[in-house]
Amino acid sequence: VALLLRKLDRRSRWMAEAIATWLPHGDAPAPALHDFIDEQGKVSVWAVAEDQSNLPRVVAAIAATRESADVFDFVLFDGQAVSTAGARLEAAPGNSPDRVADQEWHRNLANVSAQRAARLVCAAFVNGERDRTSPKQIVELLLEAVNRRWLKLDDLKAGVKEKLQRTAAEKA
């Protein structure tokens, strides 16, 4: 796997300069752990091709699980970081309504201990590329995903579906 993507719950918790005064070199802020590990203790990531050609579909797939067309922040990091941390990737369907994206690119991390999770988060924090997709872009991406039949409009949560319908009507 070339690159891995993990969505960030709230980017400001990752802004290094806000915490640089006390954060040891190579370390990551504790809230970043929360962004990686879900309530069941799983670490869910998405495989992204080297040329990032599948990135729009992955972002749309994740955005389709959300309750509003809000900003979408993510970190892209080297897939090698997983084995370096001592964990391994296993194919596992995600919870996105885009079944193809789910099957092809969603991964869970196996053999994740607390230390391994922390090592992975530190690697993503220090060496990863953080990026943001604006709310407007998210709407465009989801509209495109619906048009290309990656997703069905009815699969989306009410607030997102409504936003898409309104945007499509305005464009028409």
Place this chain on the structure above:
Amino acid sequence: VNAGRPQLASQGRKPQEFRVGDSDTAWECFVGSVRWTLKGDTLSPKFWFVQQAAPDPLHESGEAKPPDQLAQGQQGTIQLQVYSELPGFDVWLNAPRGPGVSWEAPAEAGTRGVQPDRSQEELEQYVRGVLEAAREEYFADGMESSVSRELVPVVERHHKQIAEFLFYWLAGEKGDPEVTAEALHWLGLMDHAPSRHWRRRLLERCLEASSLTVRDAAGIGLAAMDDPQAVPSVNAAIERESCAELRQLLERVLAQLEGRPGWRCF
């Protein structure tokens, strides 16, 4: 009991039964910010029906269904069961005013939610309570929260009364920065034309906050509103911004508002 006062009919999907008095007067029923009118024909066991009082995009999208109703003539009373199909939305019934109206609510009926006729002071206390109670909550972009569920309907229905308090509380940094940021996210995302001007002004003011989390959320809110009138404020915020990462994100917001490419191209 409490004729003329709104009563909480249900929270979320949990239905509750109400015994209401004989009346052929229209009742008002609030589901979130949506107002419905319920009309009944005296005591006869005819069905109550629900009529939408005002166009609402949630209903038009087909996602929100009219509240279910169940009416049965029963010795001078009608049993009405009403609940919201909208997760997170409470249902309020506004009993008809006037003589001969009786209104019996079950003992377990609570008082949480936004009552339609709250005074300014009650409204501010309510919103303040919502923002303070959310202090322990974990927020994630794109996901509903107690703040979004409670604040958005208040703004939609009481935007003139609540604007000044929100400026005081959010721009004045009176509360927890994470909660303030969550409120700003949703104030930027919501589609509500009557409050659009002051919401933009509030987000612009919050670009000056001491908290990086709040400044970031204000930028996101302005990107969501996509209003070019915010260009001078975003420009000024970029000049002031000490965090390089946030400055770069604000530059993208500025590019979007000026119609230039700035965000990642997909």
